Amino acid sequence: PNNLKALYKRIKHYQRLLARKRVANGKKATQANNYVKTRAKLQRDYRKVASIQHDIVQKFTTMLVNNYDRIAIEDLAVKQMQMSHVASKGLHRSMFGYFKQVLKYKCEWYGKELILADRYYPSTQRCSQCGHVKIGADKVGLDGNKKHGTKHNEYICYECGAVMERDENAVRNLLALL
Template structure:
């Protein structure tokens, strides 16, 4: 399908020109690129349709200089949560609230919820499911798909920015080996886990650390980073454990860690649970 395709360069304002087939007469209109094509060799051009629009993917073949990591002598552990990530610099709400110039997805999620309600109403006509072929239903469906695509791209961009920042700032990084599939089976936290992109975070971090020569440590899945005191090493057990609803015995919240070891320097002090877990992962 790419035979005879001409990639117009800067002289033609970055347009794609296709030759006119023999059976047809007249000229074809050029297709304008969103960016001026790179001055490099390109592979097979792929055309596809998505959300009612046609797109074209042009793979370029050129070599990029290898990334040279500058050693900083710093290390960190990362405690991942549904709403935020914790590292040595503090909390990062880059997936929902927005932090350090990152995006805010809260409004996009609200728009998705609203559009889902609109689509559900258009699906039903006179109490029966009969609206799938209507034009208004198809328009609402495409609009919802575009919102999902926007959220996906914003999340992906935020994840790339964060993982790149970690690789550039630290020589050694430690993360937990989370049971993502098991967490997705929970009806309570499945949506939050899906939006938090735990699996994508690990895959991005793994290949970037390998490329930059940064040491990545995967902590054991059963390592009690949340239940262990970072100051004295005491591990909470049985009714002392911190759950999603906190600790009923001592009436503490789910985000509070209190060590009751009298020899601990943090004895009876309220410490942020996520920061405590991050310090346990910092080796």
């Protein structure tokens, strides 16, 4: 949402201000009135962001549970996915762990079935048409496949020749678990 983007921008601004004050004044900075005011504004914006994120997750999980009897998600190893500081920020903001936790308790509450695919289930490496699983140098990573020159978002099966979006292939494989 746009309001989140504005809040992230403001948080970045306040963090920069506080860092500058600490560099200039050292330990004395934390006792200055302007520093305390700026820190209060930063904390206010952090609370707003958390509130918006929690609201989005609650509404989305409620919609999922109300519309579907069986829900399948992957149990992702988020720590290993945090490759760069840019990707890690996005992964942290997406709140995978909180999403899974909320979806779990809502499925139990409403009597729906939640299927968790094992974190080692090769949903992005298995062909949804023929079942061939890519291994070794044939695997498709977040940066694509160097050996075959494919992009990260395309899936090409080297057995049957199927060509599709990587996410679409993963969804089909997760649906096969149902």
